[in-house]
Each structure stands twice: as C-alpha cells, then as structure tokens.
Amino acid sequence: MRVYLLYLSLFFCSISFAQSTISGVVTDGNDQPIPGANIMIIGESASTSSAADGSFNLKSNKKPPYVLNVSSVGFATQKITVTSASQKISIVLVSQDTELDEIVVSASRTPERIRESPVTIERMTIKDIKRTASPTFYDGLENLKEVQMNTSSMSFKSINTRGFATVANTRFMQLVDGMDNSSPLLNFVLGNLIGISEIDVQSVELLPGASSALYGANAFNGVLFMTSKSPFDSQGITAYAKYGQTNQKAAGANEYYDYGVRMAKVFDPHFAGKVNFSLLNGTDWYATNYDDLKVAGRTRDHHSYNGINVYGDEAVLNLKNRNPFGSSAYNILPNEDITRTGYNETDLTESKVKNIKIDFSMHFRPFGDERLEVIWQSKFGFGNSIYQGASRYNLNNFFMQQHKLEFKGKNFFVRGYTTTEDGGQSYDMTFTALNINRIWKSDQQWFQEYGAAFGAAATGQVPGITNTQDMHAFARKTADTGRLIPGTAAFKNAFNKVIADPNVLTGSKLVDNSRIYHSDANYNFKDLFTPAEIQVGGSYRVYQLNSQGRIYTDALSGINYNEYGVYTQVQKKLMEDKLKLTGSLRYDKAKNFDGNFSPRVSFVYGIDEQKNHNLRGSFQTGFRNPSTQDQYIGFDIGNRVLIGSAPDNLNRFSEVRGNNINGSGVISNYGIGVLGANTKTLTGVDAYSNSFTERSFLAFDSAYRSGPPSGLNTATQLLVKADVSLVKPESVKAFDLGYRGIFKGFALDVNGYYNVYNDFIGGYNVITPYYGQAATNPNNTTNQSGNALANRDFRTYQIYTNTDLTVKSLGAGLGISKKIYEDFELSGNYNYSQFDFDKEKDPDFEASFNTPKHRVKATISNDKIIGNLGMTISGRWNSAYLWESTFADGMISEATVIDLQANYNFTSLKSILKIGATNLGGKEYGQVIGAGLIGQQYFVSWTITP
Structure with a gap:
C-alpha cells in the first residue's frame, strides 16, 4: 500500500523545468467546442488533446516560433504558426466528410486509414462517447453495427459479433491497452468490470469475425480494442458525477450513482503519469422468471416444478422407486419425481451492483519522444455482480487485478502482464438454496415426510382430500412445516453459514485464486525494408488454475496450462496504391493439442482515383482451442456436474x-x-x-x-x-466481402460473410x-x-x-451515415444473421447460435441545436430468437428500445451537463433467458474537464 501511495503522491508534487506553455481553444464552424482534437508541434514530440470544452494547454521546451498541427476526426487538419508563448490560440476546424480517413490500428496491427482496412471494422471515438444516449460508453457499444449485447447483470454485459453468443463468451476477445480482460479461471470477459473508465477512453475499435491470424485462438468471433488516453497527450484533472434511477416492475424504482476522476500530469519530456478512479453503485435488474426449466406451462404448485429463477428445487426424488416408506405405502406412492420447495433468486441475493475501478500508469520516454516509451500500468477491479453460466452466481466482493510492463516505439512493442483474480465471498445460488434447506431438514427426512403424508391422504386418513393434486399439496405443506422463511433471523443465519462454506455438500462459496502470465511482442520492418510492409510477432501464456477443487479438478494439485503462438504479415500496395494485398500466417500450440496454422489473405481496392469507393475481401482459416473449462472443469451444480475432457x-x-x-x-x-x-x-x-x-x-x-x-x-x-x-480444437473457414465509400453524401459500409465451422465445440x-x-x-x-x-x-x-456435423453461418450488414438538415447527423445500421445446423442428425448437441435474424439500429444527433445544447436519440430493434444455454433454453422476444440524451456545454465552467433516459417506451425486455428483464434507466451527469 505504501508503494501505491508513493506513486499517487507523484501527482501532487511540483517539479520545475524550463518550459513554455501555450493555451487556446479548438472549435468548429459553429463555435462548438471540439473535444479530443490532437494538437502537436511539428517536428517535436510535444502534443496534447483538447478538453470537453475545446480548451488545451501545451507545454514544450521549444521556444516560439513553431507550427502547430491540429487534427480531429471529421475535420480538415489545420496548421497554426505560434510566434509568442503568450499568444492565445483560437483554432477553427472545418468540418468535412472524412469517414474514410479515420485511422485504425486493429485490422492489421499497424496504423491505416479505415478505407484501407482489409476487414470490417467499427469504431467509437471521444466524440461518440459524448453523444451516446446510453448510461455508459460501454452500454453505448450496443449501437454499433455487428454488436450484440448479452446482459447478465446491469454491470455484467458481454459483447458478441456474428453469432454463437453467450454470457460466458469464450469466442470473443477484449483488450484494454493490449491486455486481455478475460478471467483467468473462466476464460471469458467480465464486461467492463476491470476495463476502462469512461473519461480515460481515447478510442474503441471493434473487429468482428474470425481474427485468429493476428490475435490467436481466442479471437474466434472478434476482438474489441479499448485504448486509454496517454498522460503525455492528455493531462490535468477530469471528473464526473452521475446520478440516476432504474425502474423495473419486479424491483421497483431504485437510485444509482456513478462517479469518477482522472488525474494526469506531464512532469517533463521524459516522464508522465496518470491515475483513474471510478465507482458505480446501484440495484440490479431482478431475475423473476418462474417458468419451469423443462415443461412449458408447468406451474409452481406442480409436484415436479423446477423454476428458472428458483433454486433448491433441484433436489428431486422419485418416491415410488426409492421406497423409503415401507411396503404398505409403496403401492400408493406416485411413480413421479418430487422436487423440494425452493427459494426465489430475490430471497438469495440483495441484487446490489457495485463496481470500483482503480488504475494508474507511469510513462517514461528515455529520449524525450516516442522513439521509446516504457510503461508500467496497474489495474484493479472490485465489486458485486451477477454472472450466469450453468447456474446463477453472485459475484460478491470479487477482486481482479492486472499489472503490465511494456516497451514500445514507432515500429515495435514488447509487453508482459499478469492477471490475478480472487472470488471474494462469491457464491452459487443453487447450492445456497439446497443447503439452506438441508440445514433445516435433510433431503431424506423431507422426502420421507412428504411420502408419508401423501400415503395418509391417499388412504383416506386425511378428511376432505380426494384428488391427487390436493394430496400433493397436503404432502408438501406437511413436509414444509417449520421451513426457514426469508427475512427471519433463522434464515439469515443459515444463509450466512452456507455462503461462507466452500463444500458443496454443506455450502455454496466459490473459491478462485487463479492467474495468467502473458507476454507478446511485435516488430514492423517498414523502415528497414521498403518493398513491402512486413511484421512478425508472437505471444506466450501460462494459466495457473486454483479453485481448491471447488470449480476445477485441482483439489489435490494445481493445474498449469500453457499456450504460445507466432505470426507474420506482409502487406504490399500495387497499381499506384489503389490495390493493397495482405497475407498473414499464424501458428499456435496449446499444451494438450497439436499445433494449428491460421492463414489469412485479403485485398482492398480503390475503385476511383480519390478512393471514395473501396472494395475489400478476405479469407482466413481460424481455430479455437478448447478453453480451460472445456478441459479441466469439475463443477457440481446440483442437478448435474460439468466435467472437462482433458x-x-x-x-x-x-x-x-x-x-x-x-x-x-x-x-x-x-x-x-x-x-x-x-x-x-x-x-x-x-x-x-x-x-x-x-x-x-x-x-x-x-x-x-x-x-x-x-x-x-x-x-x-x-x-x-x-x-x-474428447474435445479438440474447432476451426472455421471465414469469407468476408465488403464495400466502403461515399455516395451522394452518404457514407456507406456494406459487408457480407460466410463461415463454415468444423469440430464445433459444445456440451x-x-x-x-x-x-x-x-x-x-x-x-x-x-x-x-x-x-x-x-x-x-x-x-x-x-x-x-x-459435433461431427458442419455448422455454417452467414450474415450481412449495412451501415449508413449522413449529415442532414443543418448540423443534424443521421446514422443507422442493419444486420442479418442466420446459421445452418442439422439438429436431427445430432439432436443432443446445442450449437447455441443465440442471435436474432434481424437487427436494426438508428441514431440522430446534433451537437448544437441551440447554442451549446446538443441532443441524441437512438433506437434499436431485434427480431425474436431462440436462446440455448447450459442454464436454460427459451425464446427471446423481439424488442424495440429508444434512448435519449441532451447535453449542455458550460464553456466558462469547463463542464458538461448531460441528462438521459433509456428504454423510453417502458416495455421491459430480455437478452438472456434466466437474467432479469431490463427496465428503464434515467440519469443526469456533470463532467468537469481540465
């Protein structure tokens, strides 16, 4: 702790250097501030970014005169001559349709204009974050083309693209500043629980579809890249406070708040640092689906009822076949399964959402510029949430941390990081209910009492009971006499005892102290070899699984598992740079499996001289290694056990x-x-x-x-x-075609894909x-x-x-944007998705496509409706679709969701007031069978910028 305090104290120290400082403001043609504009001195490394109100301060050791280069997405670049350190700089950027000139990095691991991207790519900028009508920028990602969001909890949302979506999405990768956000134990991303603070986001890039050729076996369905702001480019103190209310029929109206602060400082041309803190606190969406898991229409009063959000009713006995009651009762007992009376999910959790994120980083430039930068970064995430896998799990006081050391320059990076997690007081809701029941009365005693009461009623010993349903009701009432009632002291004592005990026979606590060690490197030879751009790179990862036998089969000894990969990529421009060809090849090897090659070839062709119309196409063979769950899990969830097949x-x-x-x-x-x-x-x-x-x-x-x-x-x-x-790697052959261009003022992006999966992994x-x-x-x-x-x-x-069968999926997407009347901007997108799997030939296998066939999204925004007042309206619709998972199957209904926000920029106060509301129609909707329905959310936020 003292070390962390020492780091923090650096931000409150004052160090003097011989520097000059210039200040100014960046606006558009309507005098609207432009946040996130990049201001740099030409020929020097000194640079900064404009704040939310467009203001900036730039420090440099160089004395005027010099020339500033000012750029921002959507505006033409300006060059301004500075003649005096006291000069007040006022920069007006001219708007232009530059959708094709945006710079992206993820598609080819090298900076390139989006027009030259060989694959489909989506992007969220600082400007988009300001405009989003969602409560957080991460929620706002749902409005991007290709994105499907799966909400397990208000604070636990998983992103997926191109089908086969689950909450535990092991086919999708999320990187924050190059670090994989996946849980070491479970191998999937925990939403934004240890991701990035909204005020520290520099850019977000989404690469949908198979990306194994560059990013390895886990990037099977796509990659999300989130990049934070560098303290060298963006310094000062930024803070926000957000207050709101959630409304849901089951939970009622509940307050929530979200606030954070970012502090960054450049101490000299060689050293800078930053600290981020954010806190979210609120009430989760209540999960109250009381449909029976197996039999449609079966109600709670049925003797074999097993509800979706009811737990403890997994304890089941067939009274007749067990014959625990003696021969006299045997012949009259029903030859049917009887389930114990369970507890609702709302009885077993307070449904509180809490997420604290803390991160700090220190940046050292030995030469005073970007030729070499050394970065130490630490991230910490704490809190409560609900995760849904084969059961529902209360992540209670979980803790996850990441630490990274990175060396990077213009053409290379070398990084190593570790991710560690601690389950805290997390628990399994199924075993919580089962063992609360058993503390009160053993299963054997309960079923014996049930059978004896049923037998007495069936033989006429209980007056007034003549039909079978009443006999079951009497038997249950008799067996439940004295049952622990939620809210009572006896129930609370039993509950606290169970969730503190990791033994599934008596408790429900989840134990997790797992970690990963990861390293990767990349070098681009473009400055050493000019005929083509050549890159080489590789990665190495070690898993150390430690659940003490609670989740994995590591009770007697830990499980260590490793994997590595190497890759190369060659790019070449031809035909006067109108055609760009790219070829990539990656080899990956995991401990229990043979190595696999992932090739990718792609092209981008500019149809016209200005490259306003561009065709792209790619083909790659990707693969996915079975996750550590697929191999080493040994998890008792009550009604069954999950067993990995290593x-x-x-x-x-x-x-x-x-x-x-x-x-x-x-x-x-x-x-x-x-x-x-x-x-x-x-x-x-x-x-x-x-x-x-x-x-x-x-x-x-x-x-x-x-x-x-x-x-x-x-x-x-x-x-x-x-x-x-036994499980083995699955593979995909992925074909992707697209067009990106500007047609009569409309920016268009059209794509289609076709995937063929072999050895598809499932359970x-x-x-x-x-x-x-x-x-x-x-x-x-x-x-x-x-x-x-x-x-x-x-x-x-x-x-x-x-499965031995081939699984196929195909889809198409259309994105469109245009500036319409005055400063209004309209954007929209449509996605079509379907898959082909012959269920009759393998009826026991669930492919879990879990994706609507049709999705439509649209947004209209204006940053300056009146004065500094801006507004955004977003809407999305999806068709109904089948949801299949290890927890529950069912239909997800179609949904229409409208979100709205208005913001006002107080320039003199360097702050922005934002008011928003989500799901204005009020009709609650679901995205995951078993999770709570999503209601309405209202919020107001105040953001202060440097």
Missing part, C-alpha cells in the same frame, strides 16, 4: 454417491442389492465412456412410467449410448448409471443399466465434445 481430467474427477452423503443422491434398495454397498464412486471415465444420451433417457423414462412394470425391457430398447470423443448432458453397462438398446435381462435408470440410480453429467 485426458488427465477424467481421472482427476471423482465423486461419491450414496445414502450416507447428504444431498449426493440416494441409492435405491435395488441398487444397494446389486452393488453390495450403499455408496458408489463415479469418475470422469464413467461420464465419458459409460453413459446414455439424455434425450434417449427421457424417452425411456416416459415409456417406462406410462407402461406396466413388465414393460421395462421394452423401454430399454429406446436407450442410446452416448458416443463421445450436452449424459446419464451415467451407477451400475450396469451403457449400451444402445440394452437387453435388460443381462444388463443392469436399465434397472439403474428405472430406480433412479444414475447421475447427470454435462460433458464437452465436438
């Missing part, structure tokens, strides 16, 4: 099922007779090699229950053995019997597996594998 993981995982273990599956009297014991140890080998498909089990179960007892042999003929191979459930051999159409007179399933002596596992 060869050594199958024996690393084992669990004991049986009567003497509370909540781990009761073995029937029949099963005890076969096993000769009341426990059974299962391993990952059993799950992958001795299991039935879940679909065939459901067919078997229905036939067996509806038929006579003698029909067991007939029912077993419906069983199908799960034919599962599905299998049913593993405690005894007998799993086989297709087993003969139950010689195979005990049918009896195991009939007597509920089985375990459900979710395993990871590849």
